Structures are given as C-alpha cells and as structure tokens.
Amino acid sequence: ATIEGQLRKALDREELILNYQPIVDSTGRVSAAEALIRWIHPVHGFISPAKFIPIAEETGLIIKIGEWVLRTACIQHKQWIDSKRLPPFDLSVNVSLRQFLNQDFVEMVDRILAETRFDPERLVLEITEGYVNKNVEYGNHVLNQLKNRGIRIAIDDFGTGYSSLSRLKTLPIHVLKIDRSFIRYVQNDSANASIVEAVVHIGKSMNLKVMSEGVETIEELQFLKSVNCHQYQGYLISPPLPAAEFEARFQEFS
Ligand code: G
Ligand code: G
Ligand code: MN
Ligand code: NA
Numbered sequence: 001a002t003i004e005g006q007l008r009k010a011l012d013r014e015e016l017i018l019n020y021q022p023i024v025d026s027t028g029r030v031s032a033a034e035a036l037i038r039w040i041h042p043v044h045g046f047i048s049p050a051k052f053i054p055i056a057e058e059t060g061l062i063i064k065i066g067e068w069v070l071r072t073a074c075i076q077h078k079q080w081i082d083s084k085r086l087p088p089f090d091l092s093v094n095v096s097l098r099q100f101l102n103q104d105f106v107e108m109v110d111r112i113l114a115e116t117r118f119d120p121e122r123l124v125l126e127i128t129e130g131y132v133n134k135n136v137e138y139g140n141h142v143l144n145q146l147k148n149r150g151i152r153i154a155i156d157d158f159g160t161g162y163s164s165l166s167r168l169k170t171l172p173i174h175v176l177k178i179d180r181s182f183i184r185y186v187q188n189d190s191a192n193a194s195i196v197e198a199v200v201h202i203g204k205s206m207n208l209k210v211m212s213e214g215v216e217t218i219e220e221l222q223f224l225k226s227v228n229c230h231q232y233q234g235y236l237i238s239p240p241l242p243a244a245e246f247e248a249r250f251q252e253f254s
Contacts, residue, residue: 019035035091123151155176174208
C-alpha cells in the first residue's frame with residue numbers, strides 16, 4: 001500500500017501517538033509542553049513527522065490528523081492538571097499552514113475546546129511564517145478570531161521564513177520561537193549570536209515572548225540566558241517524551 005493509504009488507516013489503528021517536550025523558563029520551571037506527533041508503524045517502526053506531515057499536508061489528511069492532535073493533547077493536558085495535579089503549564093500545538101487556512105479551522109478549534117472543556121488561555125498554537133506572505137488578510141482574520149478567544153500564537157522556526165518586520169509588528173501574535181539553526185554554537189558563532197540578540201530585542205520592543213528551540217548544550221543555554229531569552233526548549237532540557245514519561249519526570253523540572 002502507498003504511504004498515503006497507510007497514513008489514512010494509521011489514525012483508526014492507533015498507530016499515531018503524541019510525545020510532549022517540556023519548555024522551561026529562565027528559572028528552569030516548566031512553563032509549557034509542546035505536543036509532537038509520532039507514527040509507530042507496525043512494520044517500519046518509527047516514522048518521523050518530518051516525513052509524513054508533508055504527505056498529510058499534500059493529501060489533505062492533515063485536517064483529520066490535526067484535529068486528532070488537538071483533541072488528544074487537550075485531553076492529556078487536562079488530565080495532568082485536573083486529575084494528576086501537576087502545576088499549571090501551557091500546551092503548545094503545531095498547526096500546518098494547510099490546516100490554518102482551512103475554512104473550518106476556527107470552528108474545529110472551538111469544537112475541541114468545548115468538547116474537552118479546555119481553557120483557551122492555556123493553549124498556544126504554533127504556526128510558521130509561511131502564511132504571512134500568502135493570504136495575509138484571511139490569515140490575520142483567523143489570528144484575530146483565535147486571539148479573541150484568549151488563544152496565543154507562536155511563530156515557529158522564526159527567522160527561516162520571509163516575514164517582514166513591518167508586517168510582524170501588525171500581527172496579533174505572542175511568541176517568537178527562534179529556529180534551532182540559529183541556536184547552534186551560538187556562544188562561538190558570532191553571526192548566530194547577533195541574530196539571536198536581535199530577535200530578543202525585536203521581541204521585547206514588540207511585547208512578544210522570545211523562545212529558543214533546539215538548545216542542546218549548556219554553553220548555548222548560558223548564552224541564551226545572558227541575552228535574556230524568555231523560554232528554552234531542546235535536548236539539553238529534555239527530548240520529546242511519551243506522556244507517561246513526561247508525567248514521571250515532571251517533578252524534576254518543577
Ligand atoms: O518532532 P520532530 O522534530 O521529529 O518534528 C518534525 C516536524 O514535524 C517539525 O517541523 C514539527 O513542527 C512537525 N510536527 C510535529 N508534530 C506535529 C503536529 O502535531 N502537527 C504538525 N502540523 N506538525 C507537527
Ligand atoms: O518545527 P518544530 O519546532 O515544531 O520542531 C520540533 C521538533 O524539534 C521536535 O519534534 C523535536 O524532535 C525536535 N527537537 C527538539 N529539541 C531538539 C534539539 O535540541 N535539537 C534538535 N536537533 N531537534 C530538536
Ligand atoms: Mn513547533
Ligand atoms: Na520549530
């Protein structure tokens with residue numbers, strides 16, 4: 001069967017799972033968890049989302065998968081906070097451009113929030129810069145609807161797209177996630193250091209939180225702290241974890 005056919009069935013066969021990666025603030029406290037999808041194929045084993053998300057986008061399957069991701073993450077997060085009594089933290093969920101531009105997107109988000117009784121103020125949706133150049137007016141309309149509900153928006157992989165700063169300034173967004181390519185060796189790489197410092201300054205002047213993704217070494221973390229980046233995520237802090245492991249290790253971070 002084609003990978004598309006198998007992906008179509010993967011949802012029903014419960015081959016898709018979510019991992020959760022902690023995001024910490026400058027004190028090391030967990031301020032959020034990013035939900036990340038994984039496909040555990042019965043024959044081929046682990047398949048990276050980098051491989052199957054593009055296929056899901058091309059085929060439109062991302063609409064169904066994206067809804068499943070949001071529902072599953074909201075249910076899990078609610079269970080952690082309400083039943084397991086973990087201290088409160090935000091939930092970050094990735095949204096593909098195709099999902100975001102789907103005409104039913106906001107309605108779907110409303111439905112899942114209602115169904116799971118999830119507090120919109122705890123939800124962060126991660127989108128990439130792509131939309132800023134395509135369908136700007138429609139995209140702004142969607143962002144404003146989300147904002148009106150108290151949902152926050154993070155720009156994922158920031159710095160790798162083409163958003164102009166003048167436009168960025170006008171967007172109803174809350175967080176810039178600096179792409180991990182700029183974090184690598186930031187303590188020795190003067191170009192990366194300049195970029196990171198500039199993004200932190202831009203974020204401050206626009207009243208946005210600045211997050212670094214892909215932090216892998218203590219030297220990178222020290223540099224990021226020295227320039228007052230707000231939040232950190234990466235293998236140094238923790239890799240993405242299955243839900244049970246995230247829960248078990250949570251106490252270490254908090
Ligand atoms: O977790 P990993 O680094 O393997 O993810 C690879 C890519 O897949 C990243 O760009 C990430 O944003 C994307 N991705 C992971 N989970 C999801 C998801 O639930 N929805 C969407 N749209 N993309 C995801
Ligand atoms: O594009 P996005 O930022 O959503 O991608 C998230 C993915 O990045 C996660 O699926 C995770 O597997 C990966 N990731 C998380 N931390 C690190 C890290 O420290 N280094 C690298 N190379 N990848 C990471
Ligand atoms: Mn992301
Ligand atoms: Na990213």
